[in-house]
Amino acid sequence: MNQLPITVKKRKNRGDGAWGYAFIAVALVVYALFTAYPVASAFIISFQKYKPLGSTFIGWENYAETFQDSLFWKSLRNTVVYTVLTVPVGLLISFSIAILILPLKKFLQTTFKAIYYLPAVASGVTLSVVWLWIYDPLPAGILNQVVHFFGGSNQNWLGASATAMFSLVLMSWLSSHGTAIIIYLAALLGIDDSYYEAADLDGATFLQKIWHIVIPCLKPTTLFLFVTGIIGSFQVFQNAFLMTGGGPDNATTMVGLLIFNNAFKYFEFGEAAAQSLILAVIIAGISLIQFKFLGKDVEY
Amino acid sequence: MALYKNTGNPARRISRNAAIGVLLLIFALATLFPIYFMVISSFGDPVEAGAMNYTLWPGKFTLDSYKFFFNYSKYSFRWLLNSLVVAGSVMVFNVVFASMAGFAFSKLRFRGRNVLFAVLLCAMMIPYQVTQVPLYILVVNTFDMENTYGALILPGIVTVYNIFLAKQFMSSIPSEILESAKIDGCNQFQIYTKLILPLSKTVLAVMAILTFMESWNTFFWPLLVTNSMEMQTIQVGLKNFRFANTTYFGPMMAGATIAALPMFILFFSLQRYFLEGVTVGAVKG
């Protein structure tokens, strides 16, 4: 009855081959057509000076230009800063909230889940209008009024290099947990009570149960959220695009925005393709490290 | 939920829950504020955005913005319907195909499994800004599917994100159960339908919600592949509406509020499934 899955012995299955391919067939076809093919095109384009009426092959030039571009390095640094500040903290917030929601009555659980999920429902464009107002730089601005209340001085939130990045991070902390909370809660509800019962018998405290049962059991979930969070964060572009346009002084220009600008503003489609492939390699590298460290005892 | 001890006296439990409630409420208020503003603005006058009153409480309540929205175009309902068709199909396809693939990647052993999965994951890492032009050329110029539901639905019928999500959840289902089913003579398809699907209700409900929401909120792709008002989705339609009247803030917020409603209905109707939880404990020791 109380057999723990962690102790389940991995057994080599035989004869799954045909079944395995059958189960992934549709996914593979869709992937090949709508993802692999465009990516392959992008790969080819990255070696071209792209023109709709006939591109010319220019070898590694797009890559060379990217590596010499100081703005590319600056945007990469900004992206890393943004990711480091948003993803781990964001996961911690989501995890804590999911844990806090757990003991509540069903009705309250649903209500809180719905509330935290709400910002994801509304379109980002609409919400950014509101956030612009919150960050109003004049003393009448909402956040500035809050700061005044606590005795601080007026801040030019999105307009000053010192606070612009922080403002985007704060926005992410307060408005993008819905998905992670729901996924965490679903995973929490999936943990079998028998673990807790066993722990209770041993007289474990609340924190011990979190540490020894919840965190290990949620490892696949955390890994998933972490990897997808970092991938998303590295590609982030909308908030910077809508709220600061990358400014001031490129303090919030991130790689996603730079690629977008190259592709659409300057028609440097080849360079944009090269930059996104470089970005993809970086993300892939980071993901690999995450799998290595976080995924050590997760079964694949 | 036995993570929290229920053995203590009731008074302590109530005060503990109250404390948690207050904490959650404070965070909820901060989260809700922008939404609150969106909703109250939708009850304001259909005024110009530049002339917007940024107040916490509107000067007056009126449904004019909603009327403005629905009177704007004869296609307002059609847009909602299109979105429903597209997001609904994308949701169903994803739940089916991603759960199948997730099952295969987590529980079946076949040659090239890990390599294939890694290849799939890599796709998530390419920024979409660059794949979008090749994809557009493929769907519109090569397949000639412009302005069809096919063009709106097909590229999204199974996403790597969902396969990944399904795989991660299913990998925590003990292989024991599957083994015993196999011994009972079930083939893999039966294992999938009889065991995996019921045990994965939670994650599939989550996947359904997230996929529907994602598809519902997609703007860029539908805008690319539609070229007539009657094929547009609500997000595209909203923008037509919004910028045809560049300056109207209230109706834009009204439209956003309307667009958010179906998501909420879906959320509450699938809620049941992930409150039930997965009964992994069904393993017979």
Next chain:
Amino acid sequence: MKRKLRVLASIMALTLSVTSLAACGSSKGDSSPSPSGSASASGSAAPSGEKDTITALLPPVSPTYQDNFAQMEKEFNALYPNLTLKIEPASWEDMSQKLDTQVNAGSPPDIAFIGSGGIAKYVDQGMLMDITDSVTPDMVSDFDPLPLEYMKNGNSLYGLPAYMEVHAIGGNKQFLEQAGIDWKKVQQEGWTYEQFREAIKKGVVTENGKKRYGFVFATAGVASRDYLTILVKNAGMPDPFTSDLKYAYTSKNYLEVLKAVRQMIDDGSMPKELSSVDAGKRWNMFLTGQTMITGKGLAVFENSAKKNNAKIDANDGSAVKDSIKVDYVVLPVPSFLGQPPVSSTVVDGYVTFRGKKEPTAEHKANVVKAAYFLASGKVAATTNNDLFAAHITKSAKEAAKSMTIDRNPDNIAAVDVMLSHAAKPRPDIPTDKAAQAIKLEDEVIIPKLQALLANEIKPEAMYEAVKAAAIKAFGEDGVVKD
């Protein structure tokens, strides 16, 4: 030739430009399109020809513009029974990204409504259709020469202009008079930066604990481009390139303008948070009496102000909160260092595109007919009246005679004065240089300007950064040295 209009797309709405559009806003059309307006003057002979469809990607040019699409399609078809005009609506913000995806895929619409500044970029891509040989002399003579010149690149014509607007600044009449500024004289004769600086200093007033600034210009995010562009035009640099094609912004005058930008903030005449004041915000400040002068200003703002005044009179809670009645006065931008005033003008119009296949002469002629139909006569008259913009075709002037419009005559005169020294178009600038200048502006000038406005760098530092980037892009000999 069957073509589908390919609507493109853009995920993101530039909120900044949303609000800036909002401020250029206007509203439910007051100037009701008069059905009696004369039909397009082009209608010459009933053409016999094969059936053809012309696609057009059009944004909401004026508040009522998109409402008239069905009517426009019908009238065009009545005029040319063998031709079908298929109009695809798009938002302003999505326009460029929509168009760019279509262009990159090699299948743009026949006609798109864009700013003349974008022509060079599409010429560089080889996707514009040269209509120099397809326009008839009748069509050409209908247009004012200057705006038509803006649609050229090199010696080729790539579209027909819809309007020419002046980017100016606008003042609150009552506050201007309180500060002792003879606004009528300024409207007629212009002013120098020194006069302007004094004027906006006098405009700073604190009443009932509320501070009123002398001047507020929307500079948040990408809007900062407008601010500097408008100023440098009046400092002897009407274009990024001099007439001998050297990059102009390395001139000492540029540094002087940058110093002035800082000065006006340091004087206290402009808010120190200027760097994040967006278009919506400053218009709100203008209507609520928090600034005497605002920018950028378009003629149509007069209408927006009037509307709010009417709402204040109606007292039904619909007026902007805390707003006061305002008489909007069009004002010219001050000139720097004794340089002649040059108005920043914007010419937008119907630009003609080509697909992967070489267009036939017949299709070309049909596209031109459609572009001319949209850019002249009744369509143009209605649209420009909606925008309070001047008419630039004889046929539109004719058609507009039957339409009424309520504008302040002083403002009309002021706009006319500014149009008389409008910046000259520069079709001679090679497309690759133009593209480099745009990139330099986006990646160096605007970011540094944002930092300058936020008081994070000195004008000299910004000037040096621009100079270094310009020399890198254009070489030591490719830039102005004085």
